[in-house]
Amino acid sequence: MRDRQVRPLSALSPDEVGRLLARAMESASVLAPVRRGRSSFAFAWIQDPAEAVFSYPRTILPPKQALLPPREDLFTFERAPEPVIRPPAAPGPITLFGVHPCDLAAIGQLDWAMQSRHDITDPNYAARRAETTIIGLECLPDEYCFCPSVGTANTREGADLFLTPIGDGFVAEALTEKGNALLGSVEEARPPTPEELAVWKGWADNKESRASRRLEARPEELPDLLEAEYESEVWEATAARCYGCGTCTSVCPTCFCFDVEDMVEVGLASGARRRQYDSCQFPDFALVAGGHNFRGERPDRVRHRWFRKFVYLNREHGRAFCVGCGRCTKACTADIGLVEVLNAVIAEARREEAE
Ligand code: SF4
Numbered sequence: 537m538r539d540r541q542v543r544p545l546s547a548l549s550p551d552e553v554g555r556l557l558a559r560a561m562e563s564a565s566v567l568a569p570v571r572r573g574r575s576s577f578a579f580a581w582i583q584d585p586a587e588a589v590f591s592y593p594r595t596i597l598p599p600k601q602a603l604l605p606p607r608e609d610l611f612t613f614e615r616a617p618e619p620v621i622r623p624p625a626a627p628g629p630i631t632l633f634g635v636h637p638c639d640l641a642a643i644g645q646l647d648w649a650m651q652s653r654h655d656i657t658d659p660n661y662a663a664r665r666a667e668t669t670i671i672g673l674e675c676l677p678d679e680y681c682f683c684p685s686v687g688t689a690n691t692r693e694g695a696d697l698f699l700t701p702i703g704d705g706f707v708a709e710a711l712t713e714k715g716n717a718l719l720g721s722v723e724e725a726r727p728p729t730p731e732e733l734a735v736w737k738g739w740a741d742n743k744e745s746r747a748s749r750r751l752e753a754r755p756e757e758l759p760d761l762l763e764a765e766y767e768s769e770v771w772e773a774t775a776a777r778c779y780g781c782g783t784c785t786s787v788c789p790t791c792f793c794f795d796v797e798d799m800v801e802v803g804l805a806s807g808a809r810r811r812q813y814d815s816c817q818f819p820d821f822a823l824v825a826g827g828h829n830f831r832g833e834r835p836d837r838v839r840h841r842w843f844r845k846f847v848y849l850n851r852e853h854g855r856a857f858c859v860g861c862g863r864c865t866k867a868c869t870a871d872i873g874l875v876e877v878l879n880a881v882i883a884e885a886r887r888e889e890a891e
Pocket residue numbers: 784787788789790791845857858859860861862863864865874
């Protein structure tokens with residue numbers, strides 16, 4: 537769905553997008569997709585606009601790292617000469633460049649989880665988010681993507697400016713005043729031609745038809761379908777292949793579970809409270825005081841991953857907590873496909889319903 541547009545569409549050449557990026561770098565740290573090796577891409581803090589790529593299938597890790605870093609100190613402390621607790625330094629302005637629609641949707645879900653859920657706001661996340669400008673970038677699904685199945689293929693919410701490739705250049709949509717100001721800094725921006733506008737308008741249909749991986753149910757049907765299959769053998773069969781490595785959750789743009797640990801110097805004079813990503817696929821994730829483990833067996837942990845995304849948070853938030861980016865499937869060391877597992881469970885539920 538398109539957000540309110542505050543400025544007419546503009547056409548930009550790749551050089552003009554480079555100048556826009558250079559302008560953004562004058563006042564903010566810029567996280568942008570860069571090439572890694574022959575065929576991989578990663579979000580990295582760039583020093584030069586030429587490092588950024590303007591077309592890529594997906595990055596290994598999502599841009600989530602700018603808002604919720606894999607590891608951070610929540611505060612540090614010293615006991616002497618006077619006890620003191622130091623909060624983290626205030627973040628400076630951040631620009632996320634080249635964010636695909638699925639990752640925009642994921643940032644929207646993180647905003648809910650880290651700033652609104654249970655009426656609690658995570659101050660570190662909120663401080664970074666308030667300083668963030670987002671430049672979105674249109675893309676085409678590859679064989680791992682299933683964004684149309686979870687309704688994220690055409691997300692614009694969260695972007696201040698959005699770029700759609702059109703032949704040699706881009707159509708730029710300013711979606712907020714921040715995006716408008718950024719676009720206004722490129723003096724050469726001109727209105728798109730009717731031909732360019734036709735390409736821009738056709739992009740959404742193109743995406744729908746390109747996504748070959750599909751869920752066999754609508755996201756809102758999934759809580760009931762999965763709950764009917766709580767005891768399904770699919771979970772055992774998937775767990776028999778799974779190594780429990782946690783790669784799937786590490787690369788996921790919507791996973792937000794973390795562990796908190798106090799790191800105290802040996803003399804107890806100073807230390808830090810540190811948090812880092814955790815994974816529900818690790819054996820000790822649900823281990824509690826007294827030694828009880830709520831998900832001590834691997835099939836329980838495997839099932840939990842699908843239930844968390846498609847049942848629990850789907851009910852609580854009103855949408856599946858998966859944006860169809862395909863990262864978990866592409867990265868899985870055991871070649872376990874998220875959609876294939878889901879479709880096997882859906883088929884089983886439908887078969888039993890029909891009996
Ligand atoms: S569960 Fe997999 S496909 Fe869904 S958002 Fe996470 S990494 Fe992407």
